[in-house]
Amino acid sequence: DTGVSQDxxxxxxxxxxxxxxxxxxxxxxxxxxxxxxxLGQGPEFxxxxxxxxxxxxxxxxxxxxxxxxxxxxxxxxxxxRTEQGDSAMYLCASSSWGHRGYxxxxxxxxxxxxx
Amino acid sequence: xxxxxxxxxxxxxxxxxxxxxxxxxxxxxxxxxxxxxxPGKSLESLFVLLSNGAVKQEGRLMASLDTKAxxxxxxxxxxxxxxxxxxxCAVDTIEETSGSRLTFxxxxxxxxxx
Numbered sequence: 001d002t003g004v005s006q007d008x009x010x011x012x013x014x015x016x017x018x019x020x021x022x023x024x025x026x027x028x029x030x031x032x033x034x035x036x037x038x039l040g041q042g043p044e045f046x047x048x049x050x051x052x053x054x055x056x057x058x059x060x061x062x063x064x065x066x067x068x069x070x071x072x073x074x075x076x077x078x079x080x081r082t083e084q085g086d087s088a089m090y091l092c093a094s095s096s097w098g099h100r101g102y103x104x105x106x107x108x109x110x111x112x113x114x115x
Numbered sequence: 116x117x118x119x120x121x122x123x124x125x126x127x128x129x130x131x132x133x134x135x136x137x138x139x140x141x142x143x144x145x146x147x148x149x150x151x152x153x154p155g156k157s158l159e160s161l162f163v164l165l166s167n168g169a170v171k172q173e174g175r176l177m178a179s180l181d182t183k184a185x186x187x188x189x190x191x192x193x194x195x196x197x198x199x200x201x202x203x204c205a206v207d208t209i210e211e212t213s214g215s216r217l218t219f220x221x222x223x224x225x226x227x228x229x
Contacts, residue, residue, distance in 0.1 A: 033216070042119075042203050042219030043158070056215050091157060100163040101146055102207070104217060108157045 004107035012113045020078045021110045025094030033093040082114045121220035136223045138187040138204035146207035147187045151200045194227045
């Protein structure tokens with residue numbers, strides 16, 4: 001399967017703990033995106049990378065959130081000192097310029113539950 | 116700030132009927148995407164609309180884009196149960212930063228009843 005993959009698929013953690021999620025994009029894609037989706041809402045943009053450079057961060061990305069893409073391939077999203085409000089589905093997507101513009105392909109998501 | 120509004124948010128329809136979902140957005144953009152999401156699953160790309168007047172069709176679904184009216188429509192023809200899902204429209208940013216963030220609508224939860 002050459003789609004976007006994410007790990008873990010589910011994470012349950014206690015409030016105050018740190019968590020880290022991983023995303024592996026489609027191999028030829030140079031852009032990688034993180035979104036957060038809560039129940040009944042559309043995904044909300046968090047940040048994106050072009051190769052290893054983080055080009056944009058949403059104001060939703062508080063100081064407790066950090067994302068990296070060290071070699072321009074996989075990416076990690078870390079949440080420090082988790083809060084119950086962080087409970088959501090975290091989606092990763094990747095894209096590259098093509099005949100369908102920068103169409104973003106989404107991974108299966110990591111569902112985070114903070115207890 | 117770019118806002119994307121979909122209506123209706125909930126749609127229950129009978130098999131065989133037609134209906135249209137509307138997506139309005141607040142600022143200039145000529146790149147609009149439609150995604151489908153099944154419960155507990157990720158998003159599946161349906162249509163990519165990259166210019167004013169673009170129309171794309173796949174099976175019982177047809178999407179169009181009017182950039183002057185800042186409106187996209189997703190038309191469902193002769194609905195079948197398998198189309199039950201949540202449909203999102205998403206708008207790319209303004210041209211010079213295109214390919215960065217997508218701003219999504221709230222989604223339209225479609226239920227097709229036998």
